[in-house]
Structures are given as C-alpha cells and as structure tokens.
Amino acid sequence: MTSFHGKRFAAVCAMKWRTLFSKNFIAMPLFSIGITLVMNLVYGSISSSRGNEMTDALRVMAVGTGVVMNSTMTGILCTGMALAEEKEKHTLRALMTSSVSGLEFFFGSVAPVAVMTVIVNCILVLAGGLMPTPAGWLLWIGVSALCAAAAVVTGMIFGICAKDQVTASTIMSLPMLVLVMIPVFGEFNETMARISKCLFTGVLQETLNTLAGEAPAVRVSGLLVIAAEIAAAAVIFVLVYRRNGYDKD
Amino acid sequence: MTDEYIRLDHISKSFGQTQVLKDLDAVLHRGEILGFLGPSGAGKTTTIRILTGQLKATSGDAYVLGIHVKNIDETIYEQIGIVTDQSGVYERLSVWDNLKYFAQIHGVSAGRTEEILKRVGLWEHRKKPAGKLSKGQAQRLVLSRAVLHRPKVLFLDEPTSGLDPSTALDIHSLLLEMKEAGMAIFLTTHNMEEATKLCDHVALLNDGKIVEYGTPEELCQRYNREKRYRIRLSDGTKRILGQTQEDITTLADALGRDAVLSLHSCEPTLESVFLTVTGRALT
Numbered sequence: 001m002t003s004f005h006g007k008r009f010a011a012v013c014a015m016k017w018r019t020l021f022s023k024n025f026i027a028m029p030l031f032s033i034g035i036t037l038v039m040n041l042v043y044g045s046i047s048s049s050r051g052n053e054m055t056d057a058l059r060v061m062a063v064g065t066g067v068v069m070n071s072t073m074t075g076i077l078c079t080g081m082a083l084a085e086e087k088e089k090h091t092l093r094a095l096m097t098s099s100v101s102g103l104e105f106f107f108g109s110v111a112p113v114a115v116m117t118v119i120v121n122c123i124l125v126l127a128g129g130l131m132p133t134p135a136g137w138l139l140w141i142g143v144s145a146l147c148a149a150a151a152v153v154t155g156m157i158f159g160i161c162a163k164d165q166v167t168a169s170t171i172m173s174l175p176m177l178v179l180v181m182i183p184v185f186g187e188f189n190e191t192m193a194r195i196s197k198c199l200f201t202g203v204l205q206e207t208l209n210t211l212a213g214e215a216p217a218v219r220v221s222g223l224l225v226i227a228a229e230i231a232a233a234a235v236i237f238v239l240v241y242r243r244n245g246y247d248k249d
Numbered sequence: 250m251t252d253e254y255i256r257l258d259h260i261s262k263s264f265g266q267t268q269v270l271k272d273l274d275a276v277l278h279r280g281e282i283l284g285f286l287g288p289s290g291a292g293k294t295t296t297i298r299i300l301t302g303q304l305k306a307t308s309g310d311a312y313v314l315g316i317h318v319k320n321i322d323e324t325i326y327e328q329i330g331i332v333t334d335q336s337g338v339y340e341r342l343s344v345w346d347n348l349k350y351f352a353q354i355h356g357v358s359a360g361r362t363e364e365i366l367k368r369v370g371l372w373e374h375r376k377k378p379a380g381k382l383s384k385g386q387a388q389r390l391v392l393s394r395a396v397l398h399r400p401k402v403l404f405l406d407e408p409t410s411g412l413d414p415s416t417a418l419d420i421h422s423l424l425l426e427m428k429e430a431g432m433a434i435f436l437t438t439h440n441m442e443e444a445t446k447l448c449d450h451v452a453l454l455n456d457g458k459i460v461e462y463g464t465p466e467e468l469c470q471r472y473n474r475e476k477r478y479r480i481r482l483s484d485g486t487k488r489i490l491g492q493t494q495e496d497i498t499t500l501a502d503a504l505g506r507d508a509v510l511s512l513h514s515c516e517p518t519l520e521s522v523f524l525t526v527t528g529r530a531l532t
Contacts, residue, residue, distance in 0.1 A: 003323060011353035015339075022341055090337030094394070097301060098354055099326040 012108025036066030063128030075151025083159025287454030330395030340380030385416035
C-alpha cells in the first residue's frame with residue numbers, strides 16, 4: 001500500500017469525481033439540497049401565515065437537516081457505495097492489479113467525495129438564505145472539511161466490509177440514521193442534544209447554529225470530537241484493510 | 250535479465266486442511282506460451298493468483314521476472330498484464346474511456362490506446378458504453394487493457410471461455426502475435442485444442458498436481474503407445490489400421506493401387522492424454 005504517484009492518484013480522483021456525477025450518486029447531494037429548499041419553503045410559509053418574517057433560527061434548522069444528510073449521504077454513503085460497486089463489478093481487482101497502490105486508491109477515492117461534501121455544505125448555506133461573515137465562511141469550510149474527512153473514512157470502512165452495493169447500503173443504514181437523526185432531534189430534546197455533541201454531525205450542526213450570529217465559533221471539544229472520530233475511523237480502516245485488503249477472497 | 254520470466258519451484262498451497270496445489274514446478278521463457286491445462290478446480294487460477302502476488306503460497310518459491318513472489322508489490326503490475334473472469338470493466342464508461350483510465354494509470358499515450366483498439370477490432374465501438382458490449386467484445390476490451398502498457402508477461406485465465414469460435418480465433422491470433430513480439434504468456438485453459446494450437450509447453454494439472462509436462466507434441470507422442478492410422482479409400486471404405494503385418498500389407502496394397510483418398514495418424518490428443526493420465530475428462 002506504500003507507493004504514491006501523482007498521476008495514478010489523479011487518474012483515480014478523476015474517475016471517482018466522474019462516478020459522483022452518475023445518476024446513482026448525484027442523487028445524494030441533490031436530495032440534501034432539495035430537502036433544504038423544501039424545508040425553507042415550509043418554514044417560510046408557516047412564518048408568513050403567522051404574519052412573521054422567517055427567522056435565522058428557522059433557516060438554520062432547514063439548513064441543518066440538509067447539512068447532516070449531506071455529510072452522511074454524500075460523505076459516507078457515496079464513498080462506501082462507490083467502493084462496493086468496484087468490488088461488485090470486479091473493477092477493483094483490475095485496478096489493484098494495474099499498479100495502483102492501496103494508498104493511491106484510498107486517497108483517490110475519498111478526496112473527490114470530501115470536496116463534493118464541502119461544496120454542497122456551502123451550497124446548502126446559500127440555499128437556506130444564511131449570510132455568514134467571511135470569517136463565518138472560513139470556519140464553516142474548515143469544520144465541513146474535517147467532518148467530511150470523518151465521513152469519507154467511515155464510508156471506506158463500510159465499503160471494505162461490504163461485498164456489493166446492496167450489502168453496503170444495508171450495513172450503512174443504521175449508523176447513518178443515528179448520525180442524521182440525533183443532531184436533528186437534538187434541537188428538541190436535551191438528552192439527544194448531549195449525545196449529539198459527541199457526533200461529528202452534531203458538531204457540524206452546532207457550528208451552523210453560530211453562523212447566523214455575529215460570532216461564528218466552534219467548541220474546542222467539538223473539534224476534539226471530530227479529530228477523535230477521524231482517528232478512530234482511520235484505525236478501524238487500517239485494521240480491516242490489513243486483514244482483508246480492499247477485497248476479501 | 251535472463252529470458253526466464255517465470256519459475257515455479259515446488260509451489261504448494263493449502264486452504265485450511267485442503268491442499269489445492271501440490272509441489273508445482275514450471276518455467277516460462279520470453280516469447281513462449283505456457284499452458285496450464287486442467288478441469289475446473291484443478292488449481293489453475295490459484296497458480297495465477299500466487300504468481301501475480303494476490304495470494305501467498307504455503308510453501309515453495311516462485312519468481313516473476315526474477316522477483317520472488319514474496320517481494321512482489323504493485324510495481325510488478327507495470328510489467329505484467331492479467332486477464333481473468335474477475336477482470337471487470339467500467340460499464341458506464343465508453344470503451345475509449347475505459348482504456349483512457351488505465352492509460353493514465355500506466356502513463357501510456359493516446360496513440361497506443363488507438364492502436365490497440367484498432368488491433369482488437371473495437372475502434373468502431375470506442376464510443377459505446379462498455380456495459381453494452383457483447384461478451385466477446387468485452388473480453389477483447391479486457392485483453393486490450395491488459396496489454397495496453399506492453400507487459401513482458403501476460404497472465405490469461407480461460408481467455409476464450411464461453412466465446413464464439415470467431416472471437417476465439419481473433420484472440421488466438423492476437424496472442425500468437427504478442428508471443429512473436431517477445432511477450433511471455435501464462436495461459437490457463439481446459440480447451441485442449443486451444444492449448445495444442447497456442448502453447449509451447451503445457452502442464453496437465455489434476456487435483457493441484459502437475460501430472461504431465463512438456464510440449465503438446467511430446468505429450469501426444471509419449472502416449473502414442475498403439476500406433477494406428479485412419480484411412481479412407483476411393484470406394485468409400487473407412488478403416489483404422491494398426492502396426493500388424495496384415496494391416497501394413499493392406500495399406501501398402503491400397504497405396505499401390507492409388508486407392509487411398511486420405512491417411513491420418515491416430516496419435517492421442519491432449520484431451521485423451523489427460524484422460525489416460527488422470528482417468529477423468531477435461532470438463
């Protein structure tokens with residue numbers, strides 16, 4: 001898994017980027033954008049029916065749902081499904097026996113998904129009508145990138161454990177549900193809010209809550225949570241990879 | 250580097266208590282085709298997987314291009330090509346884009362991609378999604394991908410299995426051309442005609458063990474214990490003649506009368522040799 005050449009990394013990246021725009025995969029980020037727009041419309045119409053302007057708090061709720069969905073559906077599901085698809089269609093073996101190293105394949109696979117996740121998170125903020133300050137944008141992009149890293153490495157773990165796309169989507173369903181629903185319910189429930197602080201999606205939601213204000217911020221403990229989740233995912237990935245490689249015989 | 254591209258020295262492989270390869274020895278030189286001939290489950294694919302670094306041997310030594318298989322890493326794939334039934338194609342991508350991807354990985358020019366597509370007869374289909382190709386076309390795409398970077402050694406696992414005779418002939422002609430160009434080809438097949446036509450040496454593999462090894466002609470002659478000749482006479486009679494005095498007289502008489510329309514020696518085929526050696530058919 002050791003060697004790393006730019007040309008091969010770039011080739012894998014370009015292929016994965018292309019895969020992300022195929023109909024099976026592009027549906028994930030589009031769904032996140034769609035749900036944000038719909039929720040924005042619903043909250044807007046509820047507010048106007050009561051004769052009020054839509055508040056930033058409601059905008060943040062609409063965007064928050066889209067953001068956690070994007071981080072899991074694009075970040076985790078797309079990564080895992082893309083790897084499972086390569087195994088199912090026997091293209092992974094062709095790739096790994098054509099001088100692409102494990103390291104090149106790993107980074108070539110996760111980089112495009114992480115970039116897509118961050119871009120969509122930024123689109124969601126705009127789609128939700130939030131207007132962060134330049135510092136807010138920087139913070140948002142930084143935290144989104146860290147969360148995307150945690151998501152894509154997690155996605156690779158599921159991808160490596162699944163033999164095909166159906167298995168991948170099945171084993172990813174429950175963890176994704178937890179990562180999406182706990183931050184969303186955390187808005188309404190104290191216990192959920194406490195658990196949410198321990199999830200990268202929860203930290204992302206928290207950071208989003210501060211974007212509409214004048215002092216966007218992220219808790220240091222929140223950053224530590226994300227870092228710990230990246231580290232844990234990386235360790236699990238390495239352990240699973242050492243045991244089976246990308247494709248168990 | 251010598252012209253010895255592959256060497257197997259007492260290679261054995263076990264999965265749990267089951268021994269699937271038993272003490273295999275074989276050598277493949279530059280510009281040669283070595284055929285591993287055996288029925289399904291004989292250990293042909295396992296041998297390829299050991300030689301290409303995808304599986305570890307339980308014991309013994311194997312070398313590919315002078316490198317011990319224990320020390321093989323991904324850099325070996327710059328010098329070898331592999332075609333197996335597990336060689337998939339990117340179905341959403343066009344034929345051209347499939348090859349372009351691997352050309353980028355190997356640092357191969359677009360000119361070479363065009364050349365190989367024309368050679369395998371897929372140039373007209375270059376814009377077609379790979380998922381829409383017929384089985385024969387898809388196999389030609391996989392083969393062209395395997396030789397795109399002009400490897401020194403090509404591993405082929407049942408390359409014409411399930412293909413129509415015309416596509417199989419095209420592939421045979423391509424393989425012979427590449428062999429002439431100096432490529433060493435390690436071929437597994439259970440098609441004895443294919444092995445006889447293509448291979449310089451064949452190893453008959455049965456239950457993980459090489460039961461015979463040599464050139465196809467040598468093996469056939471080795472088991473040609475009862476010499477027989479099949480003749481067809483001008484009066485429509487067909488006869489099988491042996492080495493008896495009576496049959497020799499009959500043949501000499503027919504030849505003298507110019508009554509022989511056809512005369513063939515009945516040496517065994519590789520399939521019958523395999524049957525003789527193992528007591529089982531090559532299916």
